[in-house]
Amino acid sequence: MTGAPALRGPLPPGSTIGILGSGQLARMLILAATRLGLRCHVYADAKGPACDVAAAMTIAPYDDTTWLTAFASEVDVVTFEFENVPEATARTLAERVPVRPNPDAFRIAQDRIAEKSFIAGLGLAVAPFASVYNADEAKAALKKLAAPAILKTARLGYDGKGQASLTARSDAAAAWRRLGSVPCVLEKRLAFKQEVSVVLARGVGGTVAAYDSPQNTHAGGILRRSIVPAPLEPAAQVRARDIAARIAAALNYIGVLAVELFDLGPEVPLEHRLLVNEMAPRVHNSGHWTLDACAVSQFENQIRAVADWPLGDPARHSDAEMLNLIGQEANAWREIASEAGACLHLYGKREAREGRKMGHVTRLLPKGTRG
């Protein structure tokens, strides 16, 4: 990123953070920035939940250089709520204003093939995988890795979209065509004990603030529940953080990074036990509990990192369970609001479509309750 503008020291209160995206993650980033006396300017191709609280907004296509240039001139730093920002957009902005994390992180995270190759290249364990660019490769990959396996589009998949589960009897070529005949990756489906994640913030100087790892449960490809602390011995916790910190350092990353890991269980030697599933170069659903169980949340630490503030204390004051409210589940808001120790978050979305994340609830328990 030679030639790109660099911030000189922390942005003072009153500065403006530019955020690409107008969804619930942007909304929660704005709430965190506001708490620190910072303003937020949202840039998105459509209005969303973040617009209710944005100090300023630009609704324009992500490839509109004129609007991007105007946006860059009005903000002090740019960050993102999602990783599927077109790389050209990030680069256009990065020529004009500091962009954090840097566009390389997005380029890698946007493509499962690049991501897995990058992580494996760091010497970190990933589930066996093969890249699939055509129907023949799909068949060959399934044969080589052996079922069960999951075929995933290399780009633009999220929340279980763009995926197909394959058994030994599946027609891998047909599955590849159903996914749109686009570059894919075939991953071996492993019998892991649990899925955990690491959410950490990395600051401008390379300092890292890592939250305790939650155990995550998915349903239908969508995160359902995160429980913290995950049942993970201290050495495995440290190993998980180390994996995430190595990825962040290799990317020269600034901001919050989430890394999902498969835990094969304590009977597997530590260096082979935790496999990287995927990473997200942004605040992450499995870190939402930090809003209620920590002095400084993942959202605030993302803002602190990109504004070059000192990172905040990631220590937990409580144990927590975070449950996503998906689709019609959010209709139970009144009952949830009545529960002792329940922290209810609704994202302000009008329409409760099936599979849509409408909110979440964090249930707090005294620290140590979960061990």
Add this chain to the structure above:
Amino acid sequence: MTGAPALRGPLPPGSTIGILGSGQLARMLILAATRLGLRCHVYADAKGPACDVAAAMTIAPYDDTTWLTAFASEVDVVTFEFENVPEATARTLAERVPVRPNPDAFRIAQDRIAEKSFIAGLGLAVAPFASVYNADEAKAALKKLAAPAILKTARLGYDGKGQASLTARSDAAAAWRRLGSVPCVLEKRLAFKQEVSVVLARGVGGTVAAYDSPQNTHAGGILRRSIVPAPLEPAAQVRARDIAARIAAALNYIGVLAVELFDLGPEVPLEHRLLVNEMAPRVHNSGHWTLDACAVSQFENQIRAVADWPLGDPARHSDAEMLNLIGQEANAWREIASEAGACLHLYGKREAREGRKMGHVTRLLPKGTRG
């Protein structure tokens, strides 16, 4: 309030809360409402810190019936960040939209004479006081109550403004003239052990959620520090809550009410020990620690109460110390942001004038640390 519109059941997510005032309390109310999926429309006579996060705003004089009427038509309920809203404003709005708390609470809280008379009329203890409408009454009151005493304007005083300390040698008449020859109240200055407050929310059906009482320290008439829990035995805690709940019930109050109390100490019988100093019909600076040490803050409970939602759990998960950042003190934001367990809040005010509340910091400690 016969004839005034009434809400029928809780306001669903997506509804709009109208807030009078654009200061930091409105700002924190908006952050809380946003978390619940509610929108906020600010009405104020000047832009302030709340405007950065308001979904809509009206900047117009508080006595402009045209703008007030338009505002009333765009919101589902109206509440306030400050008690000095002109009574006519509150009544104009109350004819058109539910107003919570009801304007009677403001009428009483706006006038120290009405307030003290009202509270004493409930059989609750207040510090000895006398109303002062002219210079002769000022002299007579000082003689009757005996120095030391404080002369306060009956209306529009806050943060130590509109007050004069009187000793036995003071010229009470001159002091009254210096305060503008307006109606005042003379209060006997008592040798109290500590000042504590009760911050509670009262819902539509009369349910009450009371936070643990903090001990408050003032400097120069401005709240400096709140420590929670206050050193107060359980019986005195209960008594304090009971006093505040009785005031709230007598006002048919909906929303957050703060009551400041002088504690004469454990050697005084319980029924005479806690004297009501004053009340605030709004979220209160001595409740700011609830943002960080409770699952549901005073701001969220204010929103819940006025929207007829179930009140949230006021239980503390941590002990806390809240320190106001006044004027230039907020310049230490970088150092404070580095502290472990520190929750920093900056209000987004541009100019750090002397005596101006620029932010606050809550320092969390494990529950039980303070006893």
